[in-house]
């Protein structure tokens with residue numbers, strides 16, 4: 761569903777991403793760990809089509825991103841660290857707007873159901889998003905991803921700054937999306953969450969994917985040790 765073939769990004773002489781080879785299957789959650797500047801966001805931005813790779817390819821559902829960015833965006837949902845929404849619109853209105861951009865025209869009841877599914881409490885559905893907490897905005901982001909019926913979900917530090925309960929709820933929703941066949945690539949600094957939610961975990965260092973681990977084969981403590989030895 762999501763493939764990187766020798767994916768490389770250079771800025772002058774500096775290699776931000778070095779020949780990344782990675783395949784993420786439908787229904788798989790892959791977490792990318794690594795220090796600041798390791799190349800996680802660069803990887804995600806190549807799949808989003810935000811940056812052009814210097815060499816290699818990012819491929820989504822068999823389609824090359826660099827050559828077909830509009831087409832591949834239709835299959836994608838993206839949740840950054842802070843989901844950008846219109847503060848003067850309600851959760852329902854934001855969801856209606858962003859899902860309409862993807863070609864979906866939901867009824868108010870359907871929009872409310874989507875927000876409910878994403879874990880946003882009903883009392884907040886018609887309140888202005890400007891008054892939402894960070895976790896509530898992330899949930900609207902999840903609802904947009906569900907509404908778009910995206911085959912691929914890209915997440916860049918989605919749980920950073922969320923309280924443990926909100927972070928746990930977020931992980932549960934990711935698991936549900938993966939059970940429904942969504943391929944998920946998540947950059948994170950949260951080793952514990954990566955272990956809890958992901959099927960496989962990659963550790964990046966200086967633009968290289970240096971280690972890929974099956975999450976079921978390792979404890980959170982062992983993963984932390986491996987991470988510290990690797991970076």
Ligand SMILES: Nc1ncnc2c1ncn2[C@@H]1O[C@H](COP(=O)(O)OP(=O)(O)OP(=O)(O)O)[C@@H](O)[C@H]1O
Nearest residue numbers: 771775776794795796797798799800801802803947
């Ligand atoms: N436009 C740019 N010009 C030059 N260098 C850049 C540019 N964008 C990113 N880089 C460099 O590429 C490297 C990889 O950055 P990237 O944002 O992918 O790291 P990251 O792993 O996501 O880090 P963080 O955990 O801090 O988000 C960094 O050294 C960064 O300074």
